[in-house]
Amino acid sequence: MQIRQATSPREAKTFDTEQLRQEFLIENLMSGPAFTWVYTHYDRMLIGGLVPGTAAVTLPTYDALKSNFFLQRRELGVINVGGKGVITADGTDYSLEKLDCLYLSRGTKDVSFRSSDGSQSARFYLISTPAHAEHPTTLMKAKDSTVVELGSKEACNERTIYQYIHENGVKSCQLVMGLTVLAPGSIWNTMPCHTHDRRMEAYFYYDVAEDARVFHFMGEPSETRHMVLKNEEAIISPPWSIHSGAGTKNYSFIWAMGGENQSFTDMDAVAMKDLR
Numbered sequence: 001m002q003i004r005q006a007t008s009p010r011e012a013k014t015f016d017t018e019q020l021r022q023e024f025l026i027e028n029l030m031s032g033p034a035f036t037w038v039y040t041h042y043d044r045m046l047i048g049g050l051v052p053g054t055a056a057v058t059l060p061t062y063d064a065l066k067s068n069f070f071l072q073r074r075e076l077g078v079i080n081v082g083g084k085g086v087i088t089a090d091g092t093d094y095s096l097e098k099l100d101c102l103y104l105s106r107g108t109k110d111v112s113f114r115s116s117d118g119s120q121s122a123r124f125y126l127i128s129t130p131a132h133a134e135h136p137t138t139l140m141k142a143k144d145s146t147v148v149e150l151g152s153k154e155a156c157n158e159r160t161i162y163q164y165i166h167e168n169g170v171k172s173c174q175l176v177m178g179l180t181v182l183a184p185g186s187i188w189n190t191m192p193c194h195t196h197d198r199r200m201e202a203y204f205y206y207d208v209a210e211d212a213r214v215f216h217f218m219g220e221p222s223e224t225r226h227m228v229l230k231n232e233e234a235i236i237s238p239p240w241s242i243h244s245g246a247g248t249k250n251y252s253f254i255w256a257m258g259g260e261n262q263s264f265t266d267m268d269a270v271a272m273k274d275l276r
């Protein structure tokens with residue numbers, strides 16, 4: 001488990017491309033049947049990935065957590081971006097097709113992951129935040145999520161937001177999670193942009209074409225920086241930072257937030273005139 005310390009905005013504005021990438025970019029998340037985890041010190045969010053075979057892979061605990069089992073004091077949200085897979089939680093099987101989401105309760109002891117078909121592996125993206133109460137383990141199929149249409153063709157930002165774990169959906173302690181799909185011909189996400197000092201956020205870009213890239217923008221509104229991302233890379237967005245991207249083609253991304261307010265619309269909008 002890799003640890004990422006928090007960075008202040010004063011420090012971030014001195015970073016060159018390499019330093020920005022080291023602090024905020026997560027590469028090689030989906031590297032096979034072994035978990036990849038990054039522990040961020042923003043709201044103690046853990047960001048992980050796993051591509052299991054048809055043999056079940058068990059979620060271990062880690063020294064950094066100093067817990068008897070992974071979910072002893074944590075909750076977990078999982079979205080599958082690959083072929084059909086199964087998550088077994090304390091003896092119950094949950095089947096996830098592409099873009100289905102499973103919320104796992106604090107206190108779940110035995111969790112394992114597997115692909116249903118070895119020729120089309122499941123690709124599990126995982127987010128975990130500290131939890132102080134138990135909410136039921138819940139499967140949400142993509143078709144049952146709360147759907148919000150945003151943007152326009154003229155602004156090249158036509159997109160559909162699918163909300164899974166949020167105050168009016170699957171209940172959690174602090175985790176808020178869902179995904180956004182850009183319409184063909186649209187390239188901008190989250191522009192006009194925003195910050196939310198009450199919550200950090202992570203973006204995981206997926207379904208990005210092999211020859212396409214996403215230019216992800218971060219930083220304080222008056223000190224923006226960018227990083228160039230390819231398919232299945234994630235980016236950590238500190239609470240003080242904007243988070244927005246423009247792709248060379250349409251793409252999709254999973255967003256997840258941890259912090260003290262679960263209201264999706266609690267955002268501090270940044271006016272275009274204030275961006276630098």
Ligand SMILES: O=C(O)C(=O)C[C@H](O)C(=O)CO
Pocket residue numbers: 150159161179180189190191196201243255264267
């Ligand atoms: O396309 C968008 O706009 C988003 O998906 C916004 C993210 O969900 C977000 O930043 C929520 O705070």
Ligand SMILES: [Zn+2]
Pocket residue numbers: 194195196201243267
């Ligand atoms: Zn946001």
